[in-house]
Amino acid sequence: MRKQQTCSYGWQVKAAQALAAATLCIAPSLLSAHHSFTAEFDLAKPVTLKGTVTKLEWTNPHARFYIDVKESDDAIVNWELELGSPNTLLRYGWKRDSLKIGDEVVVEGYLAKDNSKMANARTVQFPDGRKVSAGSASDSTSPGAK
Numbered sequence: 001m002r003k004q005q006t007c008s009y010g011w012q013v014k015a016a017q018a019l020a021a022a023t024l025c026i027a028p029s030l031l032s033a034h035h036s037f038t039a040e041f042d043l044a045k046p047v048t049l050k051g052t053v054t055k056l057e058w059t060n061p062h063a064r065f066y067i068d069v070k071e072s073d074d075a076i077v078n079w080e081l082e083l084g085s086p087n088t089l090l091r092y093g094w095k096r097d098s099l100k101i102g103d104e105v106v107v108e109g110y111l112a113k114d115n116s117k118m119a120n121a122r123t124v125q126f127p128d129g130r131k132v133s134a135g136s137a138s139d140s141t142s143p144g145a146k
Helices: 010-033 085-093
Strands: 041-057 064-070 074-080 104-112 118-125 131-133
Touching: 041 074, 041 118
Parallel strands: 074 118
Antiparallel strands: 041 064, 041 104, 064 074, 104 118, 118 131
């Protein structure tokens, strides 16, 4: 007599359903976290900012840093500057410690469309005078071209 084999795949089906449900719940928040350059920034509004680094965020999908800028009325205003992804920055020669809190930098970029104190950085001039690409989506140069 032959013994009948039975396989229970019920737990695997339930695990696959749970994974699919989790993916569907998480995916929209990940997609909304990323945006196109033209949705948030205005190429017709270039800006140059000189200030002191106050905060760094080496995170995906975009690294960011913040600088205190002295306005024409002597008020100090904190600006948020968006960079490319950490991986893109590494290809352009950045390191996690390329910027330090307290560094004086000059940033060229594009203002946010909502008129907030935010810009997409195109280039960053470090305290030693080096000017490097910020990995901006508006930048059409290839890594190492500058």
